[in-house]
Amino acid sequence: MTVIPVIMSGGAGTRLWPVSRESHPKPFMRLPDGQSLLSKTYGRAAALLPQGGTIVTVTNREHYFASKDHFAEARLPQHQARFLLEPEGRNTAPAIAVAAAALAAEYGEDAVMVVMAADHLIQDIAAFKKATDHAVALAQRGLLVTYGIHPTAPETGFGYIESGTSLDDLGGCKVARFVEKPDLATAQDYLRSGNFLWNSGMFCFTVGSILKELQMHAPEIAPLANECIASSPAQESAGVVLQELDGVSFAKLPDISIDYAVMEQSTNVAVVPAQFDWSDIGSWNALSQLVPADAEHNRIHGDAILIDTRNTFVHSESRLVATVGVEDLIVIDTADAVLVAHADRTQEVRQVAKQLKKLKHEAYRLHRTVARPWGTYTVLEEGPRFKIKRIVVKPGASLSLQMHHHRSEHWIVVQGMAKVINGGETPLLINTNESTFIPAGHRHRLENPGVLDLVMIEVQSGEYLGEDDIVRFDDKYGRTR
Structure with missing residues (x-):
């Protein structure tokens, strides 16, 4: 039997703005312990596998290099990473369908998929593995299995699962029904009944079972997923198997969740009641619970001074934040944006991100520090x-061979040595405290030939300084396509 964790890494996490943004979504957020949600998910996936097992990640192409870095950060060299790269977001049913189609071709229809979200937090890995062993056993009986979480409060932000007929002595049950997010009174009734579980959004099934159920309940999806995989050859690079999904065939797939497409339609669904801790980190209130509280129920992540302050969470990335005479607040400070919200209204933070997107404000998409395959700026x-930038290039990495129509650039090396092409074909070596000037229209490339980070200051000047004023001629990261 082959078990394959499949990590769904999509979504913007707009309720966690301004830390989570379109180009730096929730899975890449650093928790108070310094690890990212994605790195923790990789570790959780690895716990399910023998040495040499495969972990599949379905994510947007733009997030591949950051995802690969977080995989490396999880320190799982004995496992193979496989990435299915979406050209655009298409919800969970298409993502699971293309993963199933890819795994069917590689491992056959008896392989078991454990579908995990990249932005959930589970601390008790042993209990998670025990629940997954239970789920795998039920999946081998042909059932579609979902993980149910025992409610600890009348939560109105989660969907619920009603347990039906018992399937075994371990608490596995057929699913009687799925219930949408309820109002408070209904959620209180569910909690009292003891027969309802939170819908975690994690699943376990064989490749053949999910493809069969997709054919039955959403018959347009499976053939399109097969067409997409057939049009998307896999390639291996530095130990990573990479499959860029064909944009034309992928765009034909409908934008629908696996819950609506299959799980709520099927009569072949089971639920495993999980005994582990679980959080979808769906708001700043949820994230604040990871930080110890003081005597006034305040929680601080970063540098802050709180005076006459109660029940307040302060998250500061780089500056000192001070509060005086306030209570019940969420204060989130980043380099280019500050969020102040009442603690009871953190679910509404998504409205800020929505408004920024409508206004085409860059703070919806980008931080001041932006990750690139070669490093950061x-x-x-x-x-x-x-525009003045600080550029950090990783050892052995290089920017594309490129040109700008509307701006010139002045590069000053402040740490390390830069290998530069500037107009000609012969590279120049620029040492610390040296510089070079690149006129508009010159082809140029920057490379770090050393073993330490290269740090530079870039001064841009010109009539237009947008990031889209780049013409790429050659790029080791495939961005000339």
């Missing part, structure tokens, strides 16, 4: 005709 200051 940070916007330090900008004006009508200039």
Whole structure:
């Protein structure tokens, strides 16, 4: 029997703005212990596997390099990473369908998929593995299995599962029905009944079972998923198996969740009542619970001074935050945005992100520090005709061979050595405290030939300084397509 964890890593996490943004979504957020949700998910997936097992991640192409870095951070060299890269978001049913189609071709229809969300937090790995062993046993009987979480409060932000007929002595049951997010009175009734579980959004089934149920309840999806996989050849690079999903065939797949497409339609669904801790980190209130509280029920992550303050959470990434005479607040400070919200209204933070997107404000998509395959850049200051960046290039990494129509650039090396192509074909070596000037229209490339990070200050000047003023001629990360 082959068990394959499949990590769904999509969604913007808009309720956790301004830390979670479109180009840096919730799975990449650092928790108070310094690890990301995605890195923790990789570790949880690895716990299910023998040495040498495969972990599949379905994510957007733009998030591949960051995901690969987080996989490496999880320190799982004995496991193989496989990525299915979506050209655009298409919800969970298409993501699971293309994963099932890919695994059917590689491992056959008896392989068991354990579908996990990249942005959930589970601390008790042993209990998670025990629940998964239970789920796998039921999946081998042909059932579609979901993980149910015992409610600890009348939560109105989660969907619920009503347990039906018992299937074994371990608490596994057929699912009587799925229930949408209830109102408070209904959620209180569910809690009292003891027969309802939170719907965690995690699943376990054989490849053949999910493809059969998709054919039965959403017959348009499975053939399109097979077509997409057939049009998307896999390739291996540095020990990672990479499959970029064909954009034309993937766009034909409907935008629908696996719950609506299959789970709520099927009569062949079971639920495993999980005995582990679980959180979908769906709001700043949920994340604040990971930080110890003081005597006034305040929680601090970062540098803060709280005076006459109660029941307040402060998250500060780089600056000192001070509060005086306040209570019941959420204060989130980042380099370019500050969120202040009442603790009872953190679910409404998504409205801020929605409004920013409507206004086409960059704070919806980007942080001041932006991750790139080769490292990061940070916007330090900008004006009508200039922009100053701090650029960090990882050892052995290089930017694309590129050109700008509307701006010139001045590069000053402050740490390490830069290998630069500037107009000609012969590379220049630029040492610390040295610089080079790149006129608009010059082909240029920056590379770090050393073993330590290369740090530079870039001063841009010109009539237009947008990130889209880049013409790429060659790129080791495939961004010339």
